[in-house]
Amino acid sequence: MHSSFSAAPVSSDFKPVRNRNLQLGFLLALALCAACADALDPVPFQGVSGILTYLSEPDSASTDWIRVLAYRDLPQGELDLLAFEPPSDTLPRQGLSAPYVVALEPEEYAWLVVVWKERGNDNLLEALRAAGWYTASGDAFSAPASFRVAADSESAGINVIADFENMLTIAEVLEVLP
Amino acid sequence: MRRLALCLALGLWAALPAAAQQSGVVSGRVLDASTGTPVSTAALRVVGTVLLTFADDSGRFELRGVPAGRRRLWVERIGYAPRELEVMVGAGARAELEIALEPQAVPLGGVVVAATKRELSVRDAPVSVAVLEQDELRLRIPATVADAVAYAPSVQFVGENVNIRGSSGYSRGTGTRVLFLLDGVPANAGDSGGVNWDIVPLTEVSRVEVVKGAGSALYGSSALGGVVNVVTAEPPEQPVTRVRLRAGFYDDPPDPEWIWASQTLGYYSAELSHGRRLGPLGVWLRGGWGNDDGYRENGDLERWNTALRLRLAGAADTLSLFGSWAREDYGAPIVWCMRGQCDDPNALAFQPLRVPFDAADDRTRSDKGRVHLTHRHRWSGPLSSFQRLSFQRNDWESRFGETRLGAVADRFGGELRLDWQPGSWLFLIMGGEGAYTQVEADLYGSHDLTDLALFAQAELGLTSWLTLTAGARGDVRLVDGGPLSDPRDSELSPRLGAVLSLDAVTRVRASLGRGFRAPTVAELFTATEVGGFRVVPNDALRPERCWAGELGIQRLLTAWLWLDVAGFFYEFEDLIEGDTILSERGIEIQFENLPEARVRGVEATARTSLFGDRLRGHLAYTFLDSEDKSTGEPLAYRPQHLLTASGTLLFRGLEIGVDYRYASAFDRVQVFTDPRTDALVPMRELDIGLAYRLGHQTIRFIVDNALNYAYTTIERNLEPIRRYTAALELEF
Numbered sequence: 019m020h021s022s023f024s025a026a027p028v029s030s031d032f033k034p035v036r037n038r039n040l041q042l043g044f045l046l047a048l049a050l051c052a053a054c055a056d057a058l059d060p061v062p063f064q065g066v067s068g069i070l071t072y073l074s075e076p077d078s079a080s081t082d083w084i085r086v087l088a089y090r091d092l093p094q095g096e097l098d099l100l101a102f103e104p105p106s107d108t109l110p111r112q113g114l115s116a117p118y119v120v121a122l123e124p125e126e127y128a129w130l131v132v133v134w135k136e137r138g139n140d141n142l143l144e145a146l147r148a149a150g151w152y153t154a155s156g157d158a159f160s161a162p163a164s165f166r167v168a169a170d171s172e173s174a175g176i177n178v179i180a181d182f183e184n185m186l187t188i189a190e191v192l193e194v195l196p
Numbered sequence: 197m198r199r200l201a202l203c204l205a206l207g208l209w210a211a212l213p214a215a216a217q218q219s220g221v222v223s224g225r226v227l228d229a230s231t232g233t234p235v236s237t238a239a240l241r242v243v244g245t246v247l248l249t250f251a252d253d254s255g256r257f258e259l260r261g262v263p264a265g266r267r268r269l270w271v272e273r274i275g276y277a278p279r280e281l282e283v284m285v286g287a288g289a290r291a292e293l294e295i296a297l298e299p300q301a302v303p304l305g306g307v308v309v310a311a312t313k314r315e316l317s318v319r320d321a322p323v324s325v326a327v328l329e330q331d332e333l334r335l336r337i338p339a340t341v342a343d344a345v346a347y348a349p350s351v352q353f354v355g356e357n358v359n360i361r362g363s364s365g366y367s368r369g370t371g372t373r374v375l376f377l378l379d380g381v382p383a384n385a386g387d388s389g390g391v392n393w394d395i396v397p398l399t400e401v402s403r404v405e406v407v408k409g410a411g412s413a414l415y416g417s418s419a420l421g422g423v424v425n426v427v428t429a430e431p432p433e434q435p436v437t438r439v440r441l442r443a444g445f446y447d448d449p450p451d452p453e454w455i456w457a458s459q460t461l462g463y464y465s466a467e468l469s470h471g472r473r474l475g476p477l478g479v480w481l482r483g484g485w486g487n488d489d490g491y492r493e494n495g496d497l498e499r500w501n502t503a504l505r506l507r508l509a510g511a512a513d514t515l516s517l518f519g520s521w522a523r524e525d526y527g528a529p530i531v532w533c534m535r536g537q538c539d540d541p542n543a544l545a546f547q548p549l550r551v552p553f554d555a556a557d558d559r560t561r562s563d564k565g566r567v568h569l570t571h572r573h574r575w576s577g578p579l580s581s582f583q584r585l586s587f588q589r590n591d592w593e594s595r596f597g598e599t600r601l602g603a604v605a606d607r608f609g610g611e612l613r614l615d616w617q618p619g620s621w622l623f624l625i626m627g628g629e630g631a632y633t634q635v636e637a638d639l640y641g642s643h644d645l646t647d648l649a650l651f652a653q654a655e656l657g658l659t660s661w662l663t664l665t666a667g668a669r670g671d672v673r674l675v676d677g678g679p680l681s682d683p684r685d686s687e688l689s690p691r692l693g694a695v696l697s698l699d700a701v702t703r704v705r706a707s708l709g710r711g712f713r714a715p716t717v718a719e720l721f722t723a724t725e726v727g728g729f730r731v732v733p734n735d736a737l738r739p740e741r742c743w744a745g746e747l748g749i750q751r752l753l754t755a756w757l758w759l760d761v762a763g764f765f766y767e768f769e770d771l772i773e774g775d776t777i778l779s780e781r782g783i784e785i786q787f788e789n790l791p792e793a794r795v796r797g798v799e800a801t802a803r804t805s806l807f808g809d810r811l812r813g814h815l816a817y818t819f820l821d822s823e824d825k826s827t828g829e830p831l832a833y834r835p836q837h838l839l840t841a842s843g844t845l846l847f848r849g850l851e852i853g854v855d856y857r858y859a860s861a862f863d864r865v866q867v868f869t870d871p872r873t874d875a876l877v878p879m880r881e882l883d884i885g886l887a888y889r890l891g892h893q894t895i896r897f898i899v900d901n902a903l904n905y906a907y908t909t910i911e912r913n914l915e916p917i918r919r920y921t922a923a924l925e926l927e928f
Binding site: 056057058059060061062063064065067104106107117118119121172 | 544545548861880906914
């Protein structure tokens with residue numbers, strides 16, 4: 019059985035409506051979305067940099083890492099030693115010199131120290147050694163010299179001597195520091 | 197209970213012959229009212245039933261089993277004004293119609309399969325769906341389909357992670373909460389669960405469906421946040437060869453202090469495809485190759501891919517085979533260079549386009565191969581079956597300094613499904629799915645996963661104004677053959693949905709369902725140390741679960757403005773997120789369960805067609821509110837505001853398109869949080885395109901990131917800078 023029927027539109031069939039004001043308003047709303055701000059910009063480095071000179075190469079097999087740490091105040095006890103600023107990246111275990119940088123807030127710093135960590139020992143009080151610090155006389159362990167980091171600038175030339183054959187334990191560091 | 201079910205089944209069965217006698221057939225053609233040419237893929241639905249069909253290439257359609265009497269037929273298609281017609285259907289008779297559609301209405305959203313595993317008009321889906329049609333994909337001259345998916349409303353790419361409605365954060369592509377389907381077949385990587393967009397045959401994509409909200413009731417694990425289904429084109433009836441040549445170059449960085457390369461950096465690619473019929477067999481075959489210098493140091497990429505599709509269609513059976521292989525070889529810097537890590541004559545705190553010395557040679561090679569075979573059989577009466585088998589291999593190797601990492605993951609999958617329409621008011625889908633994944637990797641170890649699932653879904657056309665969908669899926673996962681009885685790795689995910697037709701141009705939808713995702717092998721077992729990041733395994737990780745729901749309304753406000761507004765939520769339990777700890781050994785990352793977390797929001801989308809359809813556009817805004825309930829903090833890598841806007845001006849063969857995407861700065865990230873060097877900025881990207889069509893040949897130009905706006909979505913990784921691309925698309 020086959021028959022044909024005509025299809026009549028029902029009353030809800032949609033009738034186009036035109037309204038130019040509304041159309042232009044909608045376009046304006048789209049255009050407002052294209053405003054632009056807040057992009058990432060170049061940021062000048064703010065911190066300290068220099069050259070680490072190794073008096074001898076560290077023992078690569080027992081070295082977990084070497085980093086440079088900065089302190090606002092000279093530590094007076096073991097707990098103070100944990101109050102360091104974000105450290106430098108790990109530094110080379112081989113060679114006789116390496117550049118370093120430490121990003122720091124603009125302030126006066128009392129102590130900048132090269133820290134060596136023993137591999138396989140997670141007790142930091144035992145595993146950490148001081149290999150040298152920034153001094154006015156250019157050696158590894160004489161009186162620490164302070165330095166200032168200015169806003170939006172790099173305090174360059176803070177060079178440090180690291181002596182991996184005569185490193186100091188935490189207890190020895192606390193004895194030596196004023 | 198069993199007696200009741202038996203009575204219902206018998207009653208249903210007994211009703212079938214009677215229903216057949218009291219029904220008729222509605223058939224005919226859909227035509228363009230202005231040109232009289234056939235309109236293909238127009239959706240035709242008998243109001244108040246689950247009867248639905250789509251016009252074929254010649255505009256013809258046929259609806260069987262239409263209840264006798266005076267019936268209303270709803271007809272719609274993208275680019276045409278929808279129509280509602282009244283039809284008198286005689287018992288056992290055929291009503292032949294010729295339906296003319298006016299071609300000047302706002303785009304309505306097209307066809308979607310992934311929402312319910314059944315072809316539906318987007319307007320009839322009980323969940324929010326965004327569909328990107330072929331023209332929209334090509335307009336943006338994408339390198340992979342991901343470049344086009346990024347423009348869908350409520351979608352944001354955070355690094356490699358595709359993020360729908362803020363459901364995912366960032367995890368370097370691992371454990372994505374978006375299920376990636378290729379022609380409806382799962383295609384997430386077996387080891388990480390990530391999405392490999394380069395396996396998609398870009399020139400042969402018909403459309404991309406983005407289904408929002410938890411889809412676990414149909415798809416199980418991975419579909420917790422949503423589903424992206426890439427539908428490839430059917431092989432053509434007549435021989436067709438397509439060539440797409442694409443080339444472009446990067447502009448200078450927005451700031452001269454960031455310039456790192458002495459020469460202009462560019463990219464180019466070539467794709468060739470050919471499709472034809474070989475007797476009863478339809479076939480297309482394609483291949484592509486591309487090279488990209490990259491816009492940042494060690495950011496180069498070389499890409500090869502090939503794909504094949506065969507289709508054999510008979511009166512009752514359709515057999516389809518898809519195979520693809522893709523290789524990428526690329527530089528893989530993890531983060532940009534901080535002061536002291538690379539040569540920087542400008543002594544900046546960071547150089548966003550340079551990489552640290554020790555990452556200058558880091559590279560990754562990845563190979564992806566997949567094949568799937570699908571078979572659909574239409575049984576006598578309103579029953580059809582669908583079967584598929586699939587295999588996917590992901591094989592990759594990375595070199596980070598002296599460390600080499602790699603993995604091979606093989607995933608075998610299968611599905612058996614029955615689609616049954618016992619009456620004009622009921623459409624049933626039921627089936628089972630299984631997958632076996634084997635992973636061999638130096639950073640995960642050797643592991644296997646077994647996934648088993650059963651699912652069922654009923655669509656009920658209860659009245660002329662209400663359609664209900666109810667379904668559930670039971671999933672079981674075994675890790676390394678782990679016990680079936682372990683309740684941690686099994687889940688029942690129900691979902692209820694409803695679509696109310698308030699009038700001819702207004703639909704209200706609501707859904708509430710359960711989401712489930714079992715942790716991937718990478719989340720459970722990764723143990724590695726790369727580039728200062730140490731990933732720690734957590735084999736006690738539990739699957740994450742959620743309740744997810746939405747309430748939405750869509751309405752054609754005028755002939756030129758269509759509006760959709762939805763409120764949605766995810767209430768997560770045991771949400772898996774990477775937890776980051778800065779230790780003296782570097783940055784430690786471990787995937788952990790957050791006991792309770794929430795994402796909720798509102799999404800509004802407007803589509804328009806103005807000035808006699810010469811100007812088309814859309815504007816979509818999403819507000820997101822996320823919270824880790826144990827800390828009260830926002831979830832990491834989720835923006836609060838997302839906005840996409842696009843406009844295309846059409847004049848004769850010329851198209852001018854503008855796209856704008858905005859995402860507010862994240863409230864929280866997980867690794868680098870120094871406000872001086874890791875400022876959180878919004879994403880603002882403006883793209884301007886131009887195309888000219890002459891018959892089937894098209895030439896396109898696009899400027900991506902025209903504002904040359906510098907931003908990141910993951911820390912210390914600058915998103916692409918301004919680039920100029922031209923493409924030539926030839927078809928003969």
